[in-house]
Amino acid sequence: MTGHVPPVQRALAMHRERWGAPDVLSRAPGRVNLIGEHTDYNDGFVLPMAIEFDTVVALSRAQRSSPSTVISEVFGEALLDDEREPIPTAHWAAYVFGVSHLLRGHGISIGRWRCTIATDVPVGASLSSSAALEVAMARALLHLAGESWGATATAELCQRVENEVVGMPCGIMDPLISAGAVPGHASLIDCRSLDMGPRRLPDGTVIAILDTMTRRELVDSAYGDRRASCERAARWLSVAALRDAELHELERMPAELAVERRRARHVITENERTLAAADAMEAGDAEALGALMNAGHVSLRDDYEVSGPALDAMVRIAHASPGCIGARMTGGGFAGCAVALVAADAADDFAGEVQKGYRAVSGRDASVWLSLPAEGASLIDSIERHTA
Incomplete structure (x- = not known):
């Protein structure tokens, strides 16, 4: 992208202008989920990949006499104090506070600190901007404390931030892929064992992320209702989680549980589709993978009821555009992004047709990004080579 300043340089420039050179730089990517939606909190299977958009945290120690300070290029400045009342859950800095606060509960603290945050992950677009922030913050604080945690432990902490601090009852997929993605691969994640199995995209394909430019607030949405239904x-089925249920067992559910039956049907069939998609990727079968993505969208729209007019329109337009092999909504739903598997040699034409078609039906300008699977979170090893 011509003229684009990477987030590492933006975070570093903000930090140097305010406080001088930071002690540590860390980055974590957003993610797009290829298939396996609303299955993670049901102990099921998901198949996400990290994308080539990062959140970067520049962090340094501060004097004990003042609260910790965080500056976001998007949201502004906030003061945090772990020893007093926590920041309100609706405040953007609750994600940062939560990481620091829960690390203190593990006996890990660097005292007062200050940090600057820059990101290329679109906020509220179903690309996991919050997990990218939490993971990048955790990596930076752990490094400054002389601690080294693996991807799973980091992801579990960040999931607790969402569940206990922010009040979002999400699963572990987002922080786990942000923390542990293998470069060049999506990952089949077993959300019970937390095992991650790398999978390559079929040869000659690329992932297109299709932003409808609509947004939702998951904490205030029907997300929690869906989880409660599951x-x-x-x-009712006497199983620990819907991952353990069989499709034929749903026939026994009474009429008054019709909504719960539909939600369960989505989860059970989506787990089956996700495992089949991982097999298709292993075999390099792009057509099979695309067909499974298409079926996943129908299930999310009709059984789980988390799609929306903009997402449905975007998926229809993607299907009609050159090079599209499969498309579906991605993320929590209701608004945000769709994802498409596209023939690489038609990707530019696909992007142009999607943008033109979406503008014609919605009056909005969609953003279309092409991405290969990116690397999970890491420390940025040389501050000096990044010019402000």
């Missing part, structure tokens, strides 16, 4: 269905 838990009710699991209890």
Whole structure:
């Protein structure tokens, strides 16, 4: 992207202008989920990949006499104090506070600190901007404390931030892929064992991320209702989680649990599709993978009811555009992004047709990004080579 200043340089420039050189730079990517939606909190299977958009944290120690300070290029400045009342959950800095606060609960603290944050991950677009921020922050604080945690432990902490501090009852997929993605690969994640199995995209394909430019607030949405419906269905079926249920068992559910039956049907069939998609990737079968993505969108739209008019329109337009092999909504739903598997040699034409078609039906300008699977979170080893 011509003229684009990478987030590492932007975070570093902000930090130097305010406080001088930071002690540590860390980065974590956003993610797009290829298939396996709303299955992670049901102990199921997901198949996400890290994308080539990062959140970068520049962090240094501060004097004990003042609260910790965080500056975001998007949201502004906030003061945090772990020893007093926590920041309100609706505040953007609750994600940063939560990481620091929960690390203190593990006996890990660097005292007062100050940090600057820059990101290329679009906020609220279903590309996991919050997990990227949490993971990048955790990596920076752990490094400054002389600690080294693996991807799984880091992801579990960041999931707790969402669940306990922010109040979002999400699963572990987002922080785990942000923390542990293998470069060049998506990952089949077993959300019960937390095992990650790398999978390559079929040869000659690329992932297109299709931003409808609509946004939602998951904490205030029907996300929690969907999770509660799944838990009710699991209890009725006498299973620990819907991952353990069989499709034929849903026939026994009474009429008054019709909504729970539909939600469970999505989860059970989506787990099956996700495992089949991983097999298709292993075999290099792009057509099979695309067909499974298409079926996943129908299930999310009709059984789980988390799509929306903009997402459905975007998926229809993607299907009609050159080079499209499969397309579906991605993320929590209701708004945000769709994802498409596209023939690499038609990707530019695909992007242009999607943008033109979406503008015609919605009056909005869509953003279309092409991405190969990116690397999970890391420390940036040389501050000096990044010019402000």
